[in-house]
Amino acid sequence: MNGTGFGWDRRRFLLGMAAAGAATALPGSGAEPTVSNARKRGVRLGFDNFSIRAFDWKAPQLIEYAASLRVDTLLLSELGVFESLEHGALAAVGESARMRGLELQIGTGSICSTSKSYKQERLGPAADHLRLLIRTARAVGATVARCYLGTRRDRQGPGGIYPHIEETVKVCRAVHSEAQDAGVRIAIENHAGDLQAWELAELIETAGKDVFGATIDAGNATWTLEDPLTNLAILGPHALATGMRDSAVWETDNGAAVMWVNMGQGVVDWNIYLDRFQALCPDCPFVLETCGYAWQHEAEYLKDDWWTPYPRVRANEFARFVALAKRGRKFALPNGRPVGPKSKEMQQRQQKWDLEQSLSYCRNTLGLGLR
DSSP states (O other), X not given: OOTTSSSSOHHHHHHHHHXXXXXXXXTTOTTXXXXXXXXXXXXOEEEEGGXXXXXXXXXXXXXXXXXXXXXXXXXXXXXXXXXXXXXXXHHHHHHHHHHTTOEEEEEEEEOOTTSXXXXXXXXXXXXXXXXXXXXXHHHHTOSEEEEEOOOGGXXXXXXXXXXXXXXXXXXXXXXXXXXXXXXXXXXXXOOTTSOOHHHHHHHHHHHOTTTEEEEEEHHHHGGGXXXXXXXXXXXXXXXXXXXXXXXEEEEETTEXXXXXXXXXXXXXXXXXXXXXXXXXXXXXXXXXXXXXXXXXXXXXXTSGGGGTXXXXXXXXXXXXXXXXXXXXXXXXXXXXXXXXXXOHHHHHHXXXXXXXXXXXXXXXXXXXXXX
């Protein structure tokens, strides 16, 4: 135990972090950023701990690492990163972040009790789990807490996604006044193919947009037949948080394929995106959730039976996604990315490289970040 009260060895952690990154260090990443000629946009830059999930770090290590990267915002997107959910321990985490100049946002997973993703036997009633999220955010000092409905699997079955939307609205309404009293706003993510932007916007407006808003995930938009710019146009006015990464999108024999990739390696024109982002949600941070080169998804929209989970897709929005695929190309692994036999260590090296490469691009090419 050291003076931080976190029960971990800061010196040992920093030495381990340096060793993990030595072989993957990037010019312009980490603690030694290169000089950038990009116009500074005045947008806070950060990352979601899911970006480096292979390290299994708890909140203290994540805060230390975020501080070493000089980011502005850290999203702790799962409650499992906290060593304790007792108020005093959570308050100490929040104070540690503030001492390092970090804005904290926190999060959890599904809050929909009918979703295939919600584990009621472990989490209890969904409304109670959302109340726990609100209490945790308040104790840490976070004003935004992220969650989601489910995944694309919830679009299948009787009624498709719409009964799950109704259930999520019920859960949200059950805690509306408690979130309001706590000064915490709930940012619901378009997650893993569960909701198109218009569906999430309707959910937010029905639940109460004074408390509920959106976590915009530009990568997940491409899993629901959306151009990320279309997704932004709809969700931008509701945005409280973000989960950002690039996407490679290209045509296939049966439709289009998607692979999430590092920032600057895909089909999104980020300068256009950020111009609109700043106009629609000027107070929202740009938080990276890099999880590229892992999950390829194919939208087989040229097959009639593929459309069953998407009965209400808007033709003009789908047309923009098709146009995106037509001008896109299949991904290629970036030069310098660690390669080798699959292992925990290799996953760590790749995830760290992907995050730091994307942070470097955001700073030096897009002008993001305050520090």
